[in-house]
Amino acid sequence: MSTPNKTVKSPARSGRALLILALIIFGLLATTFIQGVSSVKLGLDLRGGTSVTLQPRASNDSNKVTSEAIDQAVSIIRQRVDSIGVAESEVTAQGSGTNRQIVISVPGDSGRRVVDLVGQTAELRFRQVLAEGSGISNPADTSTAATPAAGVNADLNAKYAALDCTNPASREGTGADSPADTIVSCSRDGGAKYILAPAEVLGTQVSSAEAGYDPSQGLAWFVSLTFNGDGTKAFGALTNRVTSLQSPLNQVAIVLDGLVVSAPRINEAIPSGNAQITGSFSQVEAQDLANVLKYGALPLAFDRGEVQQVSPTLGADQLSAGLLAGALGLGLVLIYSLLYYRGLGLVVVGSLALAALIVYLLFLVLGETIGFTLTLAGIAGAIVAIGVTADSFIVFFERIRDEAREGRSIRSAVESGWAKARHTILVADAVSLIAAALLYFFAVGGVRGFAFTLGLTTLVDLIIVFFFTKPMVSIMAGVKFFSSGHPLSGLSPKSIGMKNYRTASITADSTNSVSTQSVSTLEA
Amino acid sequence: MVKLSGLGGRLYTGETSFNIVGNRRRWYSISAIFILLSIGALLIQGLHLGIEFKGGSSYTVNKAGTTVEQARAAVADVDIPGEIIVQKIGDDKVKVQTGALSAAQSAAVEKALTIAFNVPLESIDTQLIGPSWGKEITKKALYGLIAFLIVIMIFLTMIFEPKMAISAIVAVVHDVFITVGIYALVGFDVTPATVIGFLTILGYSLYDTVVVFDKVRENTKSVAAVGKVTYSQAANLAVNQTIVRSANTSLIALLPVGAILFVGAGLLGAGTLKDLSLALFIGLAVGTYSSIFIAPPFLASLREKEPAMQALAKRVASRGGAEPVSASVSANSERAAIRPSVGRGPRNQPKRKGRK
Numbered sequence: 087m088s089t090p091n092k093t094v095k096s097p098a099r100s101g102r103a104l105l106i107l108a109l110i111i112f113g114l115l116a117t118t119f120i121q122g123v124s125s126v127k128l129g130l131d132l133r134g135g136t137s138v139t140l141q142p143r144a145s146n147d148s149n150k151v152t153s154e155a156i157d158q159a160v161s162i163i164r165q166r167v168d169s170i171g172v173a174e175s176e177v178t179a180q181g182s183g184t185n186r187q188i189v190i191s192v193p194g195d196s197g198r199r200v201v202d203l204v205g206q207t208a209e210l211r212f213r214q215v216l217a218e219g220s221g222i223s224n225p226a227d228t229s230t231a232a233t234p235a236a237g238v239n240a241d242l243n244a245k246y247a248a249l250d251c252t253n254p255a256s257r258e259g260t261g262a263d264s265p266a267d268t269i270v271s272c273s274r275d276g277g278a279k280y281i282l283a284p285a286e287v288l289g290t291q292v293s294s295a296e297a298g299y300d301p302s303q304g305l306a307w308f309v310s311l312t313f314n315g316d317g318t319k320a321f322g323a324l325t326n327r328v329t330s331l332q333s334p335l336n337q338v339a340i341v342l343d344g345l346v347v348s349a350p351r352i353n354e355a356i357p358s359g360n361a362q363i364t365g366s367f368s369q370v371e372a373q374d375l376a377n378v379l380k381y382g383a384l385p386l387a388f389d390r391g392e393v394q395q396v397s398p399t400l401g402a403d404q405l406s407a408g409l410l411a412g413a414l415g416l417g418l419v420l421i422y423s424l425l426y427y428r429g430l431g432l433v434v435v436g437s438l439a440l441a442a443l444i445v446y447l448l449f450l451v452l453g454e455t456i457g458f459t460l461t462l463a464g465i466a467g468a469i470v471a472i473g474v475t476a477d478s479f480i481v482f483f484e485r486i487r488d489e490a491r492e493g494r495s496i497r498s499a500v501e502s503g504w505a506k507a508r509h510t511i512l513v514a515d516a517v518s519l520i521a522a523a524l525l526y527f528f529a530v531g532g533v534r535g536f537a538f539t540l541g542l543t544t545l546v547d548l549i550i551v552f553f554f555t556k557p558m559v560s561i562m563a564g565v566k567f568f569s570s571g572h573p574l575s576g577l578s579p580k581s582i583g584m585k586n587y588r589t590a591s592i593t594a595d596s597t598n599s600v601s602t603q604s605v606s607t608l609e610a
Numbered sequence: 611m612v613k614l615s616g617l618g619g620r621l622y623t624g625e626t627s628f629n630i631v632g633n634r635r636r637w638y639s640i641s642a643i644f645i646l647l648s649i650g651a652l653l654i655q656g657l658h659l660g661i662e663f664k665g666g667s668s669y670t671v672n673k674a675g676t677t678v679e680q681a682r683a684a685v686a687d688v689d690i691p692g693e694i695i696v697q698k699i700g701d702d703k704v705k706v707q708t709g710a711l712s713a714a715q716s717a718a719v720e721k722a723l724t725i726a727f728n729v730p731l732e733s734i735d736t737q738l739i740g741p742s743w744g745k746e747i748t749k750k751a752l753y754g755l756i757a758f759l760i761v762i763m764i765f766l767t768m769i770f771e772p773k774m775a776i777s778a779i780v781a782v783v784h785d786v787f788i789t790v791g792i793y794a795l796v797g798f799d800v801t802p803a804t805v806i807g808f809l810t811i812l813g814y815s816l817y818d819t820v821v822v823f824d825k826v827r828e829n830t831k832s833v834a835a836v837g838k839v840t841y842s843q844a845a846n847l848a849v850n851q852t853i854v855r856s857a858n859t860s861l862i863a864l865l866p867v868g869a870i871l872f873v874g875a876g877l878l879g880a881g882t883l884k885d886l887s888l889a890l891f892i893g894l895a896v897g898t899y900s901s902i903f904i905a906p907p908f909l910a911s912l913r914e915k916e917p918a919m920q921a922l923a924k925r926v927a928s929r930g931g932a933e934p935v936s937a938s939v940s941a942n943s944e945r946a947a948i949r950p951s952v953g954r955g956p957r958n959q960p961k962r963k964g965r966k
Contacts, residue, residue, distance in 0.1 A: 131882075134732075141746055187746075391746065392662070393738035399672050400735050407883060411873035415866025422862060462882045463806060469870055470810060470890065473863030474817070480862065481821060484855040491622050510824040513769050514817045520761055521813030525806075528754030533806050536886075540810070 100557035107440070107553035114447035126446070127453035129461030129535065132405040134398030135193035140388040142188065156186050158378070159388075162343060163188060176457075180534070187391060194398075210289025210378065211265055212321070213282040214328055215337040215349050221251030221276050238281055242268060251276040271339070273346045280346055282339050286324045289342075291317025295379035297372035307372035308364040311379050318359030326355035340379065347378050408465035415469050416442070419476050427483055429568060433558050434479050441475055441550045445543055452542075464535040471543030474518055478551045481514070482507040482559070496570075500563040504556055511551055518544045621850040628853070631846035634907030641784055641904060648791020655794050660801035660885075663748065665710040665741030671723055672733050674702040681706050684726030688718045710741045751805050758812060759783075770823055773912045778819045781905035785815045789893045803882040807889025814890075815897030818859065819905045822852045826906060830913075833922060840923045842910040849906045860898040867891050 118124075130137050142151050142159065156179055164177040167190055174193055179186040216238055251272035265285035272279050295311040313321050328336045329352045339349040350363045363375065396404075416438060424431035445468060452458035485507040489499035522541030526534050562568045620626035630637075661668055671681065678696045681704045685694055692709030699705050708719065716738055724731050759779055766775035789811060793800060825848040833844045867890045874883030913919050 139743075141740070141743065389742055390738065390740045391743040392740065393736065395734070395736040397672060397733045397735050399733060400670070404881070404883075407873050411866075411870040411883065414873065415869035418865040418869060419862055422865060426858070463803065463886070466806075466870060466883060466886050469866045470863075472866045473814075473859075476862045477817070477859045480855055480858045484852075484858070488622055488851065506828070510821050513824065514820045516765065516769075517762065517816045517820055518813050520765060521758060521809070521816075524754055524758045524761065525809055528750050528757065533802060533809075536806050536810075540813075 100560045103553045103557040107549070110549065110553070111440075111444060111447070114444065114451060118447060118450045121451065121454040123450045123454050126449045127457070127459045128401075128405065129459040129464070130191050130193060130401070131394070131396050131462045132401045132408070132460065133193060134396050134401040135191060136393070136395045137189065137191040138393050139391040140188040140190070141391040142186070143389055153186075156188070160188055161374075163190060167192065188388070209265075209343065210292070211285035211341045212287035212324065213269075213285050213339050213341055214324065215280055215334045215339050216268070216283055217246065217281040218334040218337070218349070219246075219279055221272060221279050238268065242270060242281060246270045246279065246281050249279050251279045269344075271341060271344060271346050273349075274342075278346070278349075280339060280349065282341065282346075285341070287313070287317055287320045289379075291320065292379050293317070295376045297367075297369070297376040299369075299372075306364065307367040307369055308362050309367070309372050309376045309379065310360065310362045311376075313359040313361075315359075318357070321359065321361065322355065322357035325352045325361075326357070328352050329355050340375075342378050348375055404462050408462055408469075412465060412469045412472075415472055419472055423476065423479070427479075429562070429572070430483055430559070433555055433562070434476065436558065437479060437550050437555045438472065438475065440554055441543070441546050444546050444549065445539075448542060448546070458538070459535075460539075461535040463533065464539040467536040467539035468543055471540055471547070474515075474540075474544060475547040475550065478511045478515070478547055479555060481510050482551070482555065485510075486559070496568060497563045500559050504559075508556075511548075515544050515548055617854065621853055627846070627850050629846060630849050630903060631842045631907050631910045634911060637903040637907055641788075641900075644791065645784065645787050648787050648794065651791050651794035655797065657790070657794050657800045658797045659744070660799045660804075661707060661737070661739050662802050663744035663800065665739050665744060667708045667711045667716055667719070667739070668737045669706045669719060669723055670699070670735040671704050671706075671727050671729060672702060672735070673704075673727050673729050676702070676704040676727055678704060680704075680726060681723070684722045685719060688715070688722045690715050690719065711738070747802060747805070751809070754809060755786075755812075758809070762816060766820070770827055774823050774827070774909055777905045777909040777912065778816055778823065780908050781819055781900040782812050782815050784900050784904055785811055785893060785896045788896050789889065792892055792896075793889075798888060799885065801882075801885045803885035804889045807886045807893060810890060811893030811897055814863065814894060815900060818856060818897055818901035821855065821859070822849060822901055822906055823909070825849075825852050826909065834918055837922060837925050838929075840926050841913045841919045842923075843926075845906050845910045845913075849902060853902065856898060856902055860894060863894055864891065867894060 140163075142156055160177055160179050167175050167177050176189075176191045178189050180189050181187055249270050249272065253276075265288070268284060269282050270279065271282055291313055293312050293314040295309060297307060297309050299307045324338060328338065330336070333351065334349075337349045337351050339346045341347070348363065348365075350365065367375070420431075420435050420438065423434035427434065449458065449460055453460075482504065485503035486496075486499050487503075489503040489506075490496060492499075494502065519541055522537045522544060525537035526541065617626065621628075676698075678698050681696045682694070685696070685706055685708070690708055690711060695707040697705045697707070706719070706723070711719065716736070720731060720734055720736065723729075723734055759782070762782075763775045763779055766778055786808060789808065792798075793804070798804070826845050829848040829851075830841055830844045833839060833841055839847075867887050870883050870887035871891055874881065874885075874887055914923065
């Protein structure tokens with residue numbers, strides 16, 4: 087708290103602070119230009135769309151809600167949602183550890199399908215490969231589509247030929263593949279398509295799976311898996327039958343949610359129930375595959391927590407209402423500060439305008455970098471923050487007036503008032519930040535949006551107060567209009583509540599050095 | 611406005627003073643009555659929970675000229691269990707609320723509404739809440755509340771002193787109780803947005819209290835050493851000195867919140883904006899009250915129990931200077947020396963400034 091209050095230094099320091107602020111704003115502007123963003127990303131409640139929040143729950147006793155299981159569920163659901171092919175669809179887990187919700191948001195009208203889609207359970211199955219080809223559609227050429235095999239009729243061949251796995255819609259995991267049917271299927275990435283025999287081993291028959299690597303062969307990652315009793319028998323029979331066949335019939339596809347995750351070739355019969363899948367896996371690929379095998383399917387059951395479908399009309403209404411409320415709130419605060427603080431109110435106008443600019447730029451930049459979207463609750467948070475920001479000014483201005491009442495000149499009152507107000511503003515903003523951080527951490531959905539903007543705007547408030555409001559007031563205190571306590575300056579003896587106009591103006595001229603000295607005594 | 615700031619000056623010097631800390635029993639009683647009323651209202655009426663907490667479905671049809679009767683008739687044909695609430699919102703919306711429905715039932719209701727009002731499916735705003743969802747968000751809000759109180763308590767103890775932290779928390783709990791009580795009494799809907807509002811109030815109320823306490827701390831730093839005024843008197847001066855600021859802050863915080871309330875309730879009819887701003891509006895008012903009338907007096911009560919402060923009170927009383935309202939008593943100890951009672955010619959004694 088012991089800032090030197092030498093008024094001589096003030097202008098230079100004020101100038102430096104303003105320069106820093108200009109640099110911050112310039113930096114943000116430059117970032118938005120580089121990113122090429124021009125509009126704030128809006129949440130679904132402002133532009134229409136569907137959001138679904140799922141609450142994970144253990145489906146049975148052996149199936150606990152683990153962090154891994156949630157990750158696995160997110161990736162399966164993401165696969166399904168992506169298959170709808172709506173840009174900017176999102177699947178995220180919100181919260182921490184095992185206490186997480188899965189939030190799916192799909193903008194626009196097509197989101198309604200999501201609700202049905204995510205409710206289905208995904209199944210893991212092992213199926214013999216009957217035919218394999220690249221993922222593109224080739225309907226004209228049905229003859230060479232597949233090596234004829236048992237159960238592959240012309241119908242299926244035509245379907246296989248027409249299948250275009252590069253189209254996301256074909257990769258919509260349906261979970262509807264009947265285990266007893268021969269099916270056509272795409273690989274997860276769409277690069278290959280298959281005809282697959284009826285399922286012979288089910289995901290529930292896998293007892294464990296793990297990724298590992300063999301140090302003697304460099305870093306070759308593999309996945310080892312173990313089957314339970316029934317699984318060992320079934321997998322043994324399957325491998326025994328196919329291993330001697332020619333490619334691709336000697337491959338067994340691991341099918342999750344109707345899509346082929348991997349289709350390894352079977353090198354030998356595996357009667358032991360312990361298998362190893364090798365190949366040019368990266369560590370991530372091996373672990374992903376192990377997870378798929380381990381969890382078998384959607385590893386958890388989900389309670390549908392909340393489904394919200396907002397029409398674009400309502401979204402637009404809410405957006406304009408939010409903006410109107412913001413403009414109205416800002417306007418009222420500005421009018422009030424001008425009426426009450428007169429000349430000083432101009433600083434409030436400038437500060438709030440700059441704060442709004444910075445917040446807007448941050449919305450742009452954060453939308454691009456961390457995927458920040460502005461929701462209605464977020465707008466409310468920002469509007470509420472107008473009050474918090476304005477309050478910092480009030481604390482500061484009232485302190486200046488207090489100091490002036492002590493008999494200080496305006497210039498020294500600004501400096502010593504700031505020294506004290508700064509402490510109050512820091513503590514009070516810290517409380518606000520703590521509140522925002524905890525709200526963000528504990529809450530789901532809309533509350534998080536609110537907490538985020540509230541916290542962000544509180545930070546902006548700190549920047550503005552330190553790098554704009556204070557320097558501006560310091561500079562203004564050097565202008566005669568303010569230092570002499572002009573009736574319209576907001577610092578006149580009358581508005582401060584001092585009785586004698588002359589006393590103040592004399593004090594302003596004569597006791598400058600004395601009061602400066604007394605400040606340092608006080609602060610020591 | 612000028613009058614108000616003139617008052618600010620008189621309050622600052624102690625020329626005009628409200629004996630807020632001294633009359634603490636009165637404020638305690640008032641608040642106790644309100645809290646009892648709140649508890650009573652909570653027990654008897656309970657909170658009017660929105661479907662987000664109970665579980666249920668809500669369908670809003672956007673079309674001008676829709677009537678409640680039409681909507682009711684449309685939904686009545688669909689076989690769904692439980693009570694159905696149909697509301698008209700604004701001029702061009704009608705909202706149907708039902709209990710928790712299965713996906714199939716929900717689709718049936720949507721279909722019935724699209725046929726009845728001849729609108730595309732996309733223009734119906736739907737919200738489906740699972741029955742266990744409310745418990746989940748209530749649990750989270752509660753965890754958030756507890757964590758918040760603990761963290762703030764530690765923070766304020768570090769910045770100020772433990773007794774200030776306790777007083778601030780008491781004031782916050784007081785605010786939450788009374789706000790919730792008002793909700794129970796009036797029967798406003800409680801939605802997640804309302805909960806956001808409640809939680810924000812905590813921040814606001816503390817923010818206000820922090821500003822007052824910062825001044826209290828400054829004024830009471832060396833009361834015991836100076837021995838001219840009691841802790842309560844010094845605290846009371848601090849409260850008076852920050853009253854104008856508190857009034858200003860509350861007003862300026864209420865302006866944007868009022869704007870949201872006006873737009874939310876008036877133009878949108880219902881929803882996030884209205885629920886949030888209503889909770890804030892009520893909470894802010896209660897929070898301002900508690901930061902002036904509850905937190906500082908409570909702090910004074912706690913501090914006056916300390917032996918040192920009781921001794922101080924005796925000393926002050928024996929000197930006969932115990933008139934807290936008097937302007938001549940400069941309660942601001944440290945300033946007492948440097949402040950040559952403003953308005954009586956500060957130039958006369960500049961040399962006396964500073965040192966003791």
